Amino acid sequence: MITIKEIAKQLNMSTTTVSNVIHGKTGEVSDETKKKVQDFLKKVDYVPNISARNLAQNESKIIGLALKARADKYENLIMDPFVSELIGGVEETIRNAGYFMMLYISSDTSEIMRHVSTWNVDGLILFGMLNDDGIRVSERYKKPIVCIDTYSIEGLKHFTNIGLDDAKGTYDIVNYLITQGHKKIAFISDNSNGVDLARLNGFKLALSDAGIKYKNSNFLKIRPRADEIESSLEEICEKLKNFTAVFCVSDLYAVTLIAALEDRGIAVPDDISVVGFDDNMLGKLHRPALTTVHQDVKAKGVMAASTLLKQLRGEKTPNQIQLPTHLVIRDTVKKIN
Amino acid sequence: MITIKEIAKQLNMSTTTVSNVIHGKTGEVSDETKKKVQDFLKKVDYVPNISARNLAQNESKIIGLALKARADKYENLIMDPFVSELIGGVEETIRNAGYFMMLYISSDTSEIMRHVSTWNVDGLILFGMLNDDGIRVSERYKKPIVCIDTYSIEGLKHFTNIGLDDAKGTYDIVNYLITQGHKKIAFISDNSNGVDLARLNGFKLALSDAGIKYKNSNFLKIRPRADEIESSLEEICEKLKNFTAVFCVSDLYAVTLIAALEDRGIAVPDDISVVGFDDNMLGKLHRPALTTVHQDVKAKGVMAASTLLKQLRGEKTPNQIQLPTHLVIRDTVKKIN
DNA sequence: GCGTACAACTTATGCGCAAAAGGAACCGCC
């Protein structure tokens, strides 16, 4: 790889002049010299050594995307179309802004932070990483952090969060179930995070607004680990005999549940109505097509990245950004009376 | 961030001594000094500045993973679970070996290569990137490259490829269709790459071994672009009236097709049998569950990464590595006579 | 008691780049 030094030598000028042309510092170099350098740069296809540039400027042009690895969660979280869409949104936005993306999958916040210091990453996007311990570690790291779907009150004090109005999205679809005559509605979640709790609040509110009492038995916990999922589904299918409809916190769970129900001869939506949350390809391609709450996951990635880029430019951003959701009515809900 | 220089100053010794301890250069530093430095390093949580290290050593510890962006392909290729599994496999392997992963999504090989030079990336994994033009560009880049699912003869001369025995996998499942009494079998593909051609060869061989003649009309082209997919499926469903079974080059296409068929009142497998290739969650969760050819995509990523790591260590690797496939019989094929 | 060998250090250099500081030539101006 050719260096600035070598170019300067061949053109018989100083490295600073070459560097100035590269950085378009007009007024510091004559038009003639500028053209000479530019032509040469093109001829040799000069590419800067970013490590050297980083070292000199103390910035890296890297944005880290850290995903919490949940190997225990339904085989592998990364298999969820959710994650790929997110990555796509982040990568595109970052690249268009001249940054690079370093992807990191781990469940250890400290490990991520070491990695981030090592590379002097300019900013960080965290998905599903931030527990209270993680916050303490991240605090020491003085660069901008944007979180996705983090509901920790502690976390919000320190970092911007990109999320949804999860409660409203859930309220809307549960309310829809109620307008279709359903009163006995179950809530399925793995109970692991703030997103699910927000959705549970929306669920409860929709019930209480309709004068339906929420009981603990409405809440059905799914255990998504590969070695537990079967027995978990067995249990859930049994309990669902007391319900006419189910809200699942994700399309993945909804589609998984429908498969389990059908395997037991229980038809959706004829015997029970099932709705999800996310609106990804899983529910779209399913037959009957899944009634669900739409969220634009790619937009979440784009928003996270562009918010971070704003912070990098020194602009202020709100602590909390909520993207819209909307109800998608398809074929997994039956009107009853 | 604390530097070696600062540490050396505080401990009243030279930077070289600190550096030697960091790199475990035993025999160059006394046990006493060693312990003193190690304790201090732990105390201040020293993290090296990788840009500086890269600059000094002329290596980056970065492995680039470049994915061909096909925004035109079924909305966004990255949505396919295939891609997320692949990323997961690569990331895990690389991280365990002390490397970092830079993810790059683009359709322009030259752009990728500029990026790669800029970062002085140690090695590169390419998925779906390598046309003949790409090969020319990559040639100039003297670092190891491992390709995934690249069938270009030209490409194989230069770079290791990780793939499957696509022809055999296809042969097996088409042969299974034949044993179930099917003779009129369609082949659905978007006809875009070498993988599909290899599968077509397996398809043809299975037919001819059974004494069935392959005609051009067996080949049905799917156009996956969002604005064409509907009309494309309409066309395919019409043509499928002449067939009793279909082989699709991916589970994604198979599941998409089944949804289209059901929307038109054509039942799978009662009216027509459908099989796919990949065995991802899409087919697994589908009901009826999809009969398909299993491939381990994560293993593909792991193999690509570990092969690249071998090359980085200077070990020889074969030009072509083929991972096994196997038939997964589920519920989308009906026995006829 | 001198050369050799080795352990345990330190000093000095350079990786490629950016930018601060320094200089030379020229202009206009009172």
Added chain:
DNA sequence: GGCGGTTCCTTTTGCGCATAAGTTGTACGC
């Protein structure tokens, strides 16, 4: 004709690290 201000350069410095080369002290063999 000396002075400030431009324009267009070059020289120098340093980012943090790894390492080649140099230094000191000591033990050992003969």
